[in-house]
Amino acid sequence: MILEVQPRDAAGRETLAGAALVAADGAASLIRAELGLALEGPQDLSHIVNCYFRADIERYIGDRKGVLFFVSNEGAQGVLQPLDGAGRWLCQISRHARRMVARRLHQGTRANWVRAAVGVADLTRTSSPSGSGSSTPRSSKRLVQGRVVMCGDAAHQFPPTGGLGVNTGLQGMHNAMWKLAYCVQGKAGWPLLETYQTERRGVSQQITMQSLQNSMNVVRINAAAVAGAESGLTAAEAVATARRYGNHLGVEFGAVYASSAVIADGTRPPPVEDSYSDYVQSATPGCRAPHVWLGRPDAELSTLDLLGPAFTLLTAARGGAWGAAAAEVARDLGIHIDTYTIGAAGLDDHGVSRGPMASPTMARCSCVRTGTSRGGALRVRSTVPH
Numbered sequence: 289m290i291l292e293v294q295p296r297d298a299a300g301r302e303t304l305a306g307a308a309l310v311a312a313d314g315a316a317s318l319i320r321a322e323l324g325l326a327l328e329g330p331q332d333l334s335h336i337v338n339c340y341f342r343a344d345i346e347r348y349i350g351d352r353k354g355v356l357f358f359v360s361n362e363g364a365q366g367v368l369q370p371l372d373g374a375g376r377w378l379c380q381i382s383r384h385a386r387r388m389v390a391r392r393l394h395q396g397t398r399a400n401w402v403r404a405a406v407g408v409a410d411l412t413r414t415s416s417p418s419g420s421g422s423s424t425p426r427s428s429k430r431l432v433q434g435r436v437v438m439c440g441d442a443a444h445q446f447p448p449t450g451g452l453g454v455n456t457g458l459q460g461m462h463n464a465m466w467k468l469a470y471c472v473q474g475k476a477g478w479p480l481l482e483t484y485q486t487e488r489r490g491v492s493q494q495i496t497m498q499s500l501q502n503s504m505n506v507v508r509i510n511a512a513a514v515a516g517a518e519s520g521l522t523a524a525e526a527v528a529t530a531r532r533y534g535n536h537l538g539v540e541f542g543a544v545y546a547s548s549a550v551i552a553d554g555t556r557p558p559p560v561e562d563s564y565s566d567y568v569q570s571a572t573p574g575c576r577a578p579h580v581w582l583g584r585p586d587a588e589l590s591t592l593d594l595l596g597p598a599f600t601l602l603t604a605a606r607g608g609a610w611g612a613a614a615a616e617v618a619r620d621l622g623i624h625i626d627t628y629t630i631g632a633a634g635l636d637d638h639g640v641s642r643g644p645m646a647s648p649t650m651a652r653c654s655c656v657r658t659g660t661s662r663g664g665a666l667r668v669r670s671t672v673p674h
């Protein structure tokens with residue numbers, strides 16, 4: 289792939305050549321626009337205006353410490369965010385998309401918003417330039433287009449509610465980059481990279497919609513704060529909704545990948561009540577590798593600590609033949625495989641009676657090969673390497 293680029297801070301053009309282009313240029317991705325890739329999802333629902341400013345708000349906070357202060361009253365709806373505990377603040381002003389035609393808020397409107405949010409009519413503040421962004425969940429139709437790999441906000445956008453943008457971006461980047469590295473190093477063909485699209489697109493779409501749900505929950509809680517009992521939200525519902533907001537283990541760890549890079553074994557991960565908040569470990573291929581404590585009681589380490597940038601083979605004590613087979617495969621394919629025998633010195637299994645490795649399915653395994661860095665790939669039941 290050959291690219292002609294123009295540095296922002298220099299005249300002239302440069303020509304770059306490479307195996308692929310990673311588009312990680314954010315929500316307004318120029319590369320996505322150049323490729324004509326559509327974003328799928330609801331149309332503009334709302335906008336967030338971000339304003340950095342200085343004001344002595346800390347003196348009104350007292351012991352109500354926090355990293356995000358959700359505000360809802362007649363004059364202000366959005367979030368106040370302390371940045372240094374000493375007068376630097378960020379506020380996120382919620383605006384309906386219809387009211388954001390110009391995408392900028394007048395300085396006086398911003399000042400009034402902050403005063404209403406803090407509840408101090410003569411609060412003085414000095415402001416920095418503001419920016420605004422869509423708070424509508426959308427994702428790109430394709431994550432791999434020709435030799436271009438879409439990552440982060442260029443591939444999917446979220447309302448800020450729930451703090452899911454970076455998590456999802458990092459997970460996608462992790463999924464794509466080890467595959468891209470294998471392709472670039474000639475250790476795998478391009479179809480491996482295509483599985484980034486197969487594995488991540490549905491997952492990221494689902495998370496964007498969860499994020500929208502968060503955003504709607506915040507609106508409901510705000511309505512409850514302003515209108516009290518008239519909002520139709522009971523106190524119990526408001527608490528349950530608020531709890532769910534920052535509690536997203538299921539989103540962080542619970543993705544199950546299905547693609548030609550994952551060899552299914554017919555098992556399914558255990559069902560969970562709420563796929564947003566709940567995560568139950570599973571050794572089903574395509575799941576995040578399970579955590580089990582290993583080592584000595586005074587020097588514990590997790591199975592996850594064993595998973596580095598290479599492929600990893602975990603075998604039971606009687607699975608020694610797998611180690612030999614892995615060494616042969618690594619030699620033939622020119623790849624690196626780390627091999628560990630559970631039960632070997634320093635790798636005693638403390639999780640047998642309590643972790644997913646102890647599940648009936650897992651107990652039958654003599655070998656677990658994980659993908660790189662925790663992404664599950666293949667679990668083999670046979671004790672005979674082949």
Ligand SMILES: Cc1cc2nc3c(=O)[nH]c(=O)nc-3n(C[C@H](O)[C@H](O)[C@H](O)COP(=O)(O)OP(=O)(O)OC[C@H]3O[C@@H](n4cnc5c(N)ncnc54)[C@H](O)[C@@H]3O)c2cc1C
Nearest residue numbers: 312313314315318439440441442448451452453454455457
């Ligand atoms: C108010 C707000 C609060 C948020 N809070 C959270 C949170 O608590 N937790 C969370 O996980 N997420 C949060 N997010 C989302 C999170 O910020 C984004 O998901 C994340 O920053 C996306 O990272 P990215 O690297 O894909 O894109 P960006 O962070 O947007 O980075 C893209 C980079 O590409 C550069 N770039 C773009 N075009 C060009 C070009 N043509 N040439 C050269 N460089 C270019 C940009 O300058 C930028 O540095 C929040 C977002 C907002 C707006």
